[in-house]
Amino acid sequence: MKSLAELKAIKEKMQGQVGVRSNDHAGTRVVVGMATCGIAAGARPVLQILSRLVQEKNIQDVSVSQTGCIGLCQYEPIVEVYSPEGEKITYINMNEEKSREIVDKHLIRGNIVTEYLVGNK
Amino acid sequence: MTELSLNILDIAQNSVKAEAKLIELAVEINTASDTLTVLINDDGCGMSAEQIEKVTDPFFTTRTTRSVGLGVPFFKDAAESTGGEFGITSEKGKGTQVKAVFGLSHIDRVPLGDINATVEMLVFYNTHIDFLYRYKVDDAEFTLDTREIKDLLEGAPIDAPDVKVFISEFLRENESEVKKEHIF
Numbered sequence: 349m350k351s352l353a354e355l356k357a358i359k360e361k362m363q364g365q366v367g368v369r370s371n372d373h374a375g376t377r378v379v380v381g382m383a384t385c386g387i388a389a390g391a392r393p394v395l396q397i398l399s400r401l402v403q404e405k406n407i408q409d410v411s412v413s414q415t416g417c418i419g420l421c422q423y424e425p426i427v428e429v430y431s432p433e434g435e436k437i438t439y440i441n442m443n444e445e446k447s448r449e450i451v452d453k454h455l456i457r458g459n460i461v462t463e464y465l466v467g468n469k
Numbered sequence: 470m471t472e473l474s475l476n477i478l479d480i481a482q483n484s485v486k487a488e489a490k491l492i493e494l495a496v497e498i499n500t501a502s503d504t505l506t507v508l509i510n511d512d513g514c515g516m517s518a519e520q521i522e523k524v525t526d527p528f529f530t531t532r533t534t535r536s537v538g539l540g541v542p543f544f545k546d547a548a549e550s551t552g553g554e555f556g557i558t559s560e561k562g563k564g565t566q567v568k569a570v571f572g573l574s575h576i577d578r579v580p581l582g583d584i585n586a587t588v589e590m591l592v593f594y595n596t597h598i599d600f601l602y603r604y605k606v607d608d609a610e611f612t613l614d615t616r617e618i619k620d621l622l623e624g625a626p627i628d629a630p631d632v633k634v635f636i637s638e639f640l641r642e643n644e645s646e647v648k649k650e651h652i653f
Contacts, residue, residue: 349611350642355621358631382590384540387479388470392586399593403630414594416486 375409376455377430378402383417389424390443397444398427401451410455423466429454438466472582473507473571476544478590480509480567483540485595486531487513487565491616492591495603496584498573498653504553505571505581505653516559524557544569551575573653581653585640588613592636593628604647611643 380386380395399412409432418426423440427450430436437460439450446464453459470476477494484492489511497506516524523529525545530538544567545555551572559565571578588602592615602613618636619627626632 349646350639352617352621352639354635355618355632358635359622359625362625362629362631382478382482384479384538384543387475387482388539388543392475392478392583392590395590395594396586403633414590416482 374432375411376432378410378412378455379415379428379430380412381416381418381424381426381428382414385417385421386424386426391425393444394425394427394442394447397447398451401448402455405451405456407451407455420466426466439464440466470543470547470579473505473547473579474582474584474587476540476547476579477507477509477584478587479540480544481587481591484509484511484513484565485591485598487511487515489513489564489598491599491601493601493603494588494591495605496581497603497605498607498648498651500573500607503573505573505578507567507569507571509567510564512564515561515563515565517561521557521559525555541567547571547579551578585637585644588640589633589637593633596626596628604644606648606651606653609647609649611647613640613643 378398380391380398382391382395395412395414402410402412418428420426420440425442427439427442427447428436429439429450437454439446439461442464450461450464453461470479481492481494491512493508493510495506495508497508499506524541527539527542541557548555548569548571552575553570553572556568557565584604588600592600599619600613600615604611613636615627622632
């Protein structure tokens, strides 16, 4: 059985790092709808991949979080991207593949992927 | 839902919304009695007797963005269609207890699926809430208690990248030791 003992070493290592990223600053916010509609449509792997890629690719000033029902259940999984200025982009019918594209094109390069936008359905 | 772990995530979101401080999740598999039991207990705001009566009705929901609430009805149906049972008890101001028993080998039982992903998601995205997760197969079991983890971290964030990796490994390694060669 793996025990919690390793956590002590992890904590000490973290304390040695300067400026551990905090999530509550005013950067870009990526929000995934995680109510019954979203979960049933596949929101869990979408949230997982977005969070993993933002961490792996070390994208600064982007936080990933979850929310409840956005009210467009038929378009779930839905991912909303809020710019630091508060503008909202809504991507619909998301999956892991589309999420990778959003990360590369939108979150890294700043180009909105228009074909996945809600208005384009 | 294609996995019971997705139902569990969905039902636990109700506990999050009920402003629980501690959410207890348990998956207990008993091969002798051929059952898979899921328990979700919280110390959130609870429900009135009237609300409990309505909670298994798909046309009842507390939300305002839509008028149907399928989370509890889905879970209840998933359990009852395997010859199992479903129960929910609650007290206003005290908390809510959900218990679902599934026929383990019943043909209509939905696979448990990626239960670790469900636990991770709950722990990492609700860092202000404590979780006590227990996974049991016959006589073997393990627990993950975020209160213990937070004590050891002494204020360092539980959703820091290195801690997340550790918790993922902790869940997966211990799960595979407990369930051995079985797939549930």
